Amino acid sequence: MNLERYNRIQEVLKARQPDLTLLLEQVHKPNNVSAVIRTADAAGVHKVHAVWPDEKMRTLSHTSAGARNWVEVETHDTVAEAVRELKSQGMQVLATNLSDSAVDFRDIDYTKPTAIILGGEKNGITQDALGEADQDIIIPMVGMVQSLNVSVASALILFEAQRQRQLVGMYDRQASTLPEETIHRILFERGHPVLAKVAKKKNMPYPPLDDEGQIVADESWWKEMQKK
Numbered sequence: 001m002n003l004e005r006y007n008r009i010q011e012v013l014k015a016r017q018p019d020l021t022l023l024l025e026q027v028h029k030p031n032n033v034s035a036v037i038r039t040a041d042a043a044g045v046h047k048v049h050a051v052w053p054d055e056k057m058r059t060l061s062h063t064s065a066g067a068r069n070w071v072e073v074e075t076h077d078t079v080a081e082a083v084r085e086l087k088s089q090g091m092q093v094l095a096t097n098l099s100d101s102a103v104d105f106r107d108i109d110y111t112k113p114t115a116i117i118l119g120g121e122k123n124g125i126t127q128d129a130l131g132e133a134d135q136d137i138i139i140p141m142v143g144m145v146q147s148l149n150v151s152v153a154s155a156l157i158l159f160e161a162q163r164q165r166q167l168v169g170m171y172d173r174q175a176s177t178l179p180e181e182t183i184h185r186i187l188f189e190r191g192h193p194v195l196a197k198v199a200k201k202k203n204m205p206y207p208p209l210d211d212e213g214q215i216v217a218d219e220s221w222w223k224e225m226q227k228k
Helices: 003-015 030-042 079-088 127-132 150-167 180-191 193-201 219-226
Strands: 020-025 047-051 072-075 092-096 114-119 135-138
Touching: 003 180, 020 030, 020 079, 020 150, 030 047, 030 150, 047 079, 079 092, 079 114, 079 127, 092 127, 114 127, 114 150, 180 193, 193 219
Parallel strands: 020 047, 020 114, 047 072, 092 114, 092 135
Antiparallel strands: none
16 A cells, blocks of 8 residues: 555544444345445544344445445344444434424534434334434424434534534544554455455455565465465
């Protein structure tokens, strides 16, 4: 990988926000999933969580390949399981839902660890998910339509979160807050995709990278990589 790409990836990883995420519940349109993941990447989200409507959606075969390379997607069997994991990480869990207790999405403090539940296109957020959330939020609208496409809603909320976090310097860190092993994996897989694919197939570890992103490996590693 060239030095410019190596430095660019490092800068992106420094801005990643591991404590800001989305939970997609039964979102079933591949184009919407793709758009949500692209938005998540643009806002610095490292991982999106999902409860899929069917097994086919688990493959994410139709999502944007570019964005999918940069945003991890963790699948859960139930929304309760997903929320338990998120709350165990100290996150406040918000649900986009028009209710008597809902507050304007801009009134939330997104500098706190935050997960936002977004419901499926057909039926919205399920009662199970609403029961797990800490707070309902709404996007105020003054037209006849009282709901937005899920990808549009995710963009509005995430960029409000980004705005708040930028104001307090959460995107200006000197080093990434991601685990070192995660940083190394991403740098290797995105900087050396062909070699990463072979190493993964052979169940071989990724060797270190030098300050310019070049592989530092002994002769035995290269020989094993070259075997048929």
